[in-house]
Each structure stands twice: as structure tokens, then as C-alpha cells.
Amino acid sequence: xxxxxxxxxxxxxxxxxxxxxxxxxxxxxxxxxxxxxxxxxxxxxxxxxxxxxxxxxxxxxxxxxxxxxxxxxxxxxxxxxxxxxxxxxxxxxxxxxxxxxxxxxxxxxxxxxxxxxxxxxxxxxxxxxxxxxxxxxxxxxxxxxxxxxxxxxxxxxxxxxxxxxxxxxxxxxxxxxxxxxxxxxxxxxxxxxxxxxxxxxxxxxxxxxxxxxxxxxxxxxxxxxxxxxxxxxxxxxxxxxxxxxxxxxxxxxxxxxxxxxxxxxxxxxxxxxxxxxxxxxxxxxxxxxxxxxxxxxxxxxxxxxxxxxxxxxxxxxxxxxxxxxxxxxxxxxxxxxxxxxxxxxxxxxxxxxxxx
Amino acid sequence: xxxxxxxxxxxxxxxxxxxxxxxxxxxxxxxxxxxxxxxxxxxxxxxxxxxxxxxxxxxxxxxxxxxxxxxxxxxxxxxxxxxxxxxxxxxxxxxxxxxxxxxxxxxxxxxxxxxxxxxxxxxxxxxxxxxxxxxxxxxxxxxxxxxxxxxxxxxxxxxxxxxxxxxxxxxxxxxxxxxxxxxxxxxxxxxxxxxxxxxxxxxxxxxxxxxxxxxxxxxxxxxxxxxxxxxxxxxxxxxxxxxxxxxxxxxxxxxxxxxxxxxxxxxxxxxxxxxxxxxxxxxxxxxxxxxxxxxxxxxxxxxxxxxxxxxxxxxxxxxxxxxxxxxxxxxxxxxxxxxxxxxxxxxxxxxxxxxx
Numbered sequence: 001x002x003x004x005x006x007x008x009x010x011x012x013x014x015x016x017x018x019x020x021x022x023x024x025x026x027x028x029x030x031x032x033x034x035x036x037x038x039x040x041x042x043x044x045x046x047x048x049x050x051x052x053x054x055x056x057x058x059x060x061x062x063x064x065x066x067x068x069x070x071x072x073x074x075x076x077x078x079x080x081x082x083x084x085x086x087x088x089x090x091x092x093x094x095x096x097x098x099x100x101x102x103x104x105x106x107x108x109x110x111x112x113x114x115x116x117x118x119x120x121x122x123x124x125x126x127x128x129x130x131x132x133x134x135x136x137x138x139x140x141x142x143x144x145x146x147x148x149x150x151x152x153x154x155x156x157x158x159x160x161x162x163x164x165x166x167x168x169x170x171x172x173x174x175x176x177x178x179x180x181x182x183x184x185x186x187x188x189x190x191x192x193x194x195x196x197x198x199x200x201x202x203x204x205x206x207x208x209x210x211x212x213x214x215x216x217x218x219x220x221x222x223x224x225x226x227x228x229x230x231x232x233x234x235x236x237x238x239x240x241x242x243x244x245x246x247x248x249x250x251x252x253x254x255x256x257x258x259x260x261x262x263x264x265x266x267x268x269x270x271x272x273x274x275x276x277x278x279x280x281x282x283x284x285x286x287x288x289x290x291x292x293x294x295x296x297x298x299x300x301x302x303x304x305x306x307x308x309x310x311x312x313x314x315x316x317x318x319x320x321x322x323x324x325x326x327x328x329x330x331x332x333x334x335x336x337x338x339x340x341x342x343x344x345x346x347x348x349x350x351x352x353x354x355x356x
Numbered sequence: 357x358x359x360x361x362x363x364x365x366x367x368x369x370x371x372x373x374x375x376x377x378x379x380x381x382x383x384x385x386x387x388x389x390x391x392x393x394x395x396x397x398x399x400x401x402x403x404x405x406x407x408x409x410x411x412x413x414x415x416x417x418x419x420x421x422x423x424x425x426x427x428x429x430x431x432x433x434x435x436x437x438x439x440x441x442x443x444x445x446x447x448x449x450x451x452x453x454x455x456x457x458x459x460x461x462x463x464x465x466x467x468x469x470x471x472x473x474x475x476x477x478x479x480x481x482x483x484x485x486x487x488x489x490x491x492x493x494x495x496x497x498x499x500x501x502x503x504x505x506x507x508x509x510x511x512x513x514x515x516x517x518x519x520x521x522x523x524x525x526x527x528x529x530x531x532x533x534x535x536x537x538x539x540x541x542x543x544x545x546x547x548x549x550x551x552x553x554x555x556x557x558x559x560x561x562x563x564x565x566x567x568x569x570x571x572x573x574x575x576x577x578x579x580x581x582x583x584x585x586x587x588x589x590x591x592x593x594x595x596x597x598x599x600x601x602x603x604x605x606x607x608x609x610x611x612x613x614x615x616x617x618x619x620x621x622x623x624x625x626x627x628x629x630x631x632x633x634x635x636x637x638x639x640x641x642x643x644x645x646x647x648x649x650x651x652x653x654x655x656x657x658x659x660x661x662x663x664x665x666x667x668x669x670x671x672x673x674x675x676x677x678x679x680x681x682x683x684x685x686x687x688x689x690x691x692x693x694x695x696x697x698x699x700x701x702x703x704x705x706x707x708x709x710x711x712x
């Protein structure tokens with residue numbers, strides 16, 4: 001719960017507005033707010049980079065109403081030919097590491113270079129509170145006002161899988177709306193990093209310098225997923241600590257075998273607050289894109305991710321359909337008790353349940 | 357393939373013989389070799405610690421013949437009340453690390469302490485050659501001859517899941533045959549370590565001292581699964597290297613958060629060839645058993661493992677049943693191509709396939 005309060009992405013419900021907004025389209029959308037939205041108009045507006053239309057479209061994706069689901073599917077299909085042209089960056093880090101400040105400074109750096117930046121979030125914990133916490137609007141203030149940026153709070157949903165699907169569909173819409181860089185923030189709860197990792201091109205781990213125990217308590221597998229580790233707040237008195245942390249993390253990265261991308265992850269220092277080291281992060285990402293475009297890993301990874309999500313979605317639904325059957329629910333508990341009492345094996349119990 | 361040739365567990369097809377062997381039972385078994393084995397007799401012989409009967413029972417488990425499968429299930433069910441009383445130890449390490457020598461010395465150490473030791477193996481690569489390579493019988497010579505030891509080569513099967521099931525069922529039979537310690541060797545191919553890890557109480561990683569780059573090339577996740585790292589061949593000129601390797605591995609272990617078992621994995625040196633440091637390994641395992649019995653983790657882990665295998669088996673079968681449907685096979689390829697051409701999303705494609 002504490003994590004939700006510190007995540008900037010719950011604060012601003014798509015508040016950024018583009019100047020080239022289509023006034024007629026907005027009027028049109030508003031008049032139909034409580035009725036069925038016109039899909040064609042919405043797609044046209046998204047392609048015209050209308051961020052209000054984009055926001056409404058994402059809301060449609062998030063809806064559970066059957067007619068909305070149908071409309072959302074049509075919408076995504078219409079946007080698909082315009083998607084896939086962005087760079088997708090995942091950013092993770094524990095609360096307090098300065099994710100909001102980093103994303104704001106990094107985002108402003110990109111928009112100053114003429115890039116259009118969308119920020120999405122995956123936060124399974126927010127699904128529990130149904131996104132009810134809105135919080136203050138002071139975080140990412142400059143990026144919120146930036147007409148080349150779009151910030152969308154975490155999708156709500158019943159499961160991480162559901163949230164993941166919505167986020168992944170939102171990426172398609174953002175890409176159709178002409179965003180060049182999509183940043184996906186995760187608050188690091190549960191399996192959220194793995195989920196984000198499986199939908200981005202580049203995965204960045206944001207860290208703080210500590211008192212020499214930087215590596216303690218890092219969630220399993222996070223370091224080996226990272227394409228870059230950026231140590232934030234590396235300024236003033238902490239700079240020396242940050243330099244030591246850099247050495248420790250570099251050694252930790254060294255423990256892992258070479259990545260399939262042929263990319264060697266690096267550790268860099270930055271101070272998002274003082275806008276130091278941000279350009280180096282972007283240069284690193286640009287290098288990564290260049291190398292992985294050259295060796296075709298960039299495209300292969302996206303295809304792998306597509307296949308992963310296809311198989312994953314099917315398996316999750318087969319499993320959920322099976323284990324939600326009332327007869328299975330009842331018998332599963334009985335079989336577990338029988339296993340515990342040495343009356344059956346997990347395999348025999350599985351055969352029994354599958355034959356019900 | 358090279359791994360098979362160096363794994364001792366392909367060499368000895370249950371050749372160890374117990375002195376308290378039931379002569380009548382053997383005669384009985386031999387006479388019925390080509391017909392149906394009598395399940396009751398087999399169970400009785402296993403409970404009498406007859407290792408020839410145990411070998412025949414494991415062969416039944418490995419059979420794909422429907423009548424054998426039925427008999428095997430009856431057999432396992434009859435043995436279950438006598439199972440679960442052993443300590444299950446997983447041992448992994450790359451070829452050349454001296455696994456056979458270690459298991460032989462370690463096994464002899466245990467039998468000298470009055471323990472009865474069974475050695476099984478998980479080797480997915482052997483399933484490809486259907487266990488046709490038998491090799492020489494010179495490895496683990498002393499353990500093979502030891503009447504308190506039982507060595508069984510890797511089960512063959514079409515999939516790691518299949519091999520895993522057979523190994524796990526073999527554990528039950530070995531336990532019913534009164535073995536106190538079950539050692540499960542893995543040759544470290546594919547996902548075999550994870551599979552072994554999910555069926556043992558204690559997981560031991562065997563390593564060699566190198567030229568300071570010990571940590572390079574270690575398969576992802578292996579170190580964090582280890583309850584102990586034992587550096588073998590720590591003698592003579594290599595001792596100094598081994599001591600440095602010990603420091604490096606201790607630091608690497610330090611990177612991971614505290615285990616749910618409350619056990620802190622340790623790094624120790626040994627020379628299996630010179631029988632040095634072997635007692636320390638067993639003392640460590642005994643400490644582990646004491647700690648995790650006290651905090652109930654030992655029992656909880658076994659229950660977790662049972663639940664894991666139950667769910668895992670069901671999910672694998674649901675998935676394999678779905679993806680082996682001829683219509684799905686055909687449409688899956690088409691949908692993957694549509695995704696690649698930006699004509700659909702993985703989620704829409706999944707919905708489509710599930711509705712076929």
C-alpha cells in the first residue's frame with residue numbers, strides 16, 4: 001500500500017493535452033460520453049495524436065462491459081498497422097529510489113530532443129484498491145504539462161495477467177498515437193518486473209547508493225534481467241558511496257553469462273534531481289537499439305515476446321477455466337489432503353482430477 | 357551426448373544386491389519375467405529391502421505398456437504408507453567436476469555410518485538415446501558393491517516432465533525399500549536442476565576451483581537454488597585456488613536474500629578422491645535437517661513440492677492436450693504469422709484459438 005502512495009503514476013489521469021487537439025472530436029466524444037463511443041472517430045483522433053482520444057480509448061480497454069470489450073478489440077485492430085514503431089523501456093526500482101523524478105527528467109530530456117514520450121505503469125497492487133488512490137498532482141509536474149508527453153496511471157484489473165494485457169494493448173494505442181518512446185514503470189510488487197520485462201525492449205533498474213550493502217535484498221532475478229543499472233541521487237555527500245555501489249553492481253553483473261542480445265549491461269551514475277547523467281542513459285539505450293537492430297535481436301525479441309504472450313494467455317485461461325470448475329475446486333482440496341496423508345501421489349491425483 | 361558418457365549413472369543397471377535377498381521371490385520374478393509380475397509379491401519384496409525387486413519395480417514404472425502403468429500405480433499406492441522417511445539430496449555439477457567420485461565417497465561415508473543410500477539420476481538427454489549407452493562399470497565401483505547402496509541409471513522418457521514423474525515415483529519405492537538417504541544426480545542439461553530442486557530437501561552444487569573466474573558461465577539461478585556449494589578436488593597444487601574460489605562463491609551467495617528455510621548456504625572444500633571434507637558436507641546436511649525440522653520448513657517444503665507437482669502436472673497436460681490438437685497446431689502457426697504482420701495481437705489470437 002505504501003508503494004501506491006509513492007508512485008507518481010496514480011496521480012495524473014492522462015492530464016497532458018496536445019495542442020493539435022481536434023476540437024470537434026473532443027466535443028463529439030464528450031457528447032457521447034455516456035453512450036457508445038464511435039470507434040472510427042476515436043481511431044482517427046488517435047492517429048491525429050489526440051491524447052484525450054487516446055485516454056478515452058485506454059479507458060475502453062480497461063472496461064469490463066461486454067460492448068466496451070468488443071469495441072476495444074475493434075479499436076486495437078484498427079491501430080495495429082500503426083503500432084510497433086516505438087522504443088519500449090521498462091523502469092523498475094523500489095519506492096524512494098526516485099523513479100518519478102528520474103522519469104520526469106528523462107522524459108523531459110527526450111522531449112527536448114524532439115521525441116514524444118508516453119509513460120504507463122504496471123502495478124498489481126493498484127488492482128486491489130481499484131485505483132482509488134489519486135494522490136497529489138505535484139509529481140512529474142513538468143512532464144504532465146509537456147505537450148509531447150502522455151502519462152497514464154496504472155490499469156486496474158483482477159490479476160497481473162489482466163493488468164499486463166491492458167498495458168500491452170495500451171502500448172499499441174500509444175504507438176498509433178505517434179509516441180516514439182514508451183516508458184513502462186513498475187513498482188516492483190510481486191511478479192511485476194518479470195511482466196514488464198516481457199513487454200519492453202530495454203529494461204532499466206534504478207538503484208540508490210547505500211552503505212555498502214547495495215546488493216542485499218535485491219529481488220531474485222532482477223539484476224540478470226537488467227540491461228542497465230542506473231544509480232540515482234549520485235550527488236553531494238553520496239557521490240563517493242555511489243561510486244562504490246557502481247563497482248559492486250558491475251561485479252554482480254559480471255556474474256551472469258553473456259546475454260543473447262550480445263549487449264553488455266552497464267552501471268552508470270545519475271542525479272535526476274540535478275539533471276546529471278541522464279544523457280548517458282539515453283546514449284546507452286540508443287547504443288543498445290543500434291546493436292540489437294544490427295544483429296536482429298530487437299526484432300527477434302519482440303517476436304519471442306508475442307509468442308510468449310500468446311502461449312501464456314492460452315495456458316493461463318486453460319488453467320483458470322479448469323481450476324475454477326466447482327467440482328475441481330472441491331476435489332482439489334480433497335486430493336491435497338490425500339497426498340499429505342500419503343494416500344496418493346501428486347501425479348495420481350492429477351490424473352484423477354483430469355479425468356473428472 | 358558427451359555428458360552421458362561421463363555420467364556414472366548410466367553404467368550400472370541396479371546391479372547392487374542385498375544379502376537379505378529373498379531367493380524364492382527372485383525365482384518367482386524370473387519365472388514370470390515375460391508375463392505379468394505379481395504386484396503383491398513385488399511390494400512384499402520391496403518392503404523386505406530386496407533391491408532386485410526394487411529394480412524390477414522401477415522398470416515397471418518406466419514402462420509405457422498400459423498394463424504395466426496400471427500395475428505401477430497399484431505398486432506405488434501400496435508403497436506410499438512406507439515412503440517419505442528419507443532425506444532427499446540433489447547433487448548437480450558440470451561434467452568433469454567429479455560427481456561420480458563425490459557420490460561414491462559420500463555414499464560410502466554414509467553407509468559406513470549405517471545409512472542405506474539410493475542413487476537416482478535425472479538426465480533429460482538420456483531420454484533422446486533411450487538409455488542405450490551403458491558404458492563401463494568401473495565408476496562408483498565401491499558403492500555398486502556396497503550392500504547398503506542402490507544405484508539406478510537415469511529413467512528414460514519423452515520429456516523432462518515424464519522423466520521427473522518416473523524419478524519421483526522411484527523415490528517412493530526406494531523409501532519403501534528402507535533407504536535413508538536418496539541422492540538424485542543431475543547432469544545439468546536444460547531445466548534438469550530446477551526439476552531436481554523441486555523434488556529434494558537439500559540441493560548441493562558441486563564446483564571446481566578455476567583460475568579466478570569460477571563464477572563465469574554458471575547457469576542462471578543455480579547459485580540461488582544451492583543449499584551448499586562444495587568445491588571438489590581441493591588438494592595439492594589446487595588448494596590455494598580452491599580457497600580463493602571459496603571466497604568468491606561465499607560473496608556470490610551473499611548477494612541473495614535470506615532463504616525461507618532460514619538456512620544460510622555455506623561454501624566448503626573437499627577432495628572426494630582423498631576422502632577429505634566429506635564428513636563436513638554430511639554435518640552440514642544434518643544441521644540443515646535439524647534447523648528445518650525445528651522450524652517446520654522441512655515438512656512445509658515437501659507439501660509445497662507436492663502441490664507444485666500436482667498443479668504442474670495438470671497444467672502441463674491441459675496445455676499439451678490443447679496444443680497437440682491438429683486444428684490448433686494448424687491455426688497457431690497462422691495466428692503467429694498474423695501477429696508478426698501486425699494483423700492481430702497475442703491476446704486476440706489467444707481468444708480466437710481458445711474459441712475454436
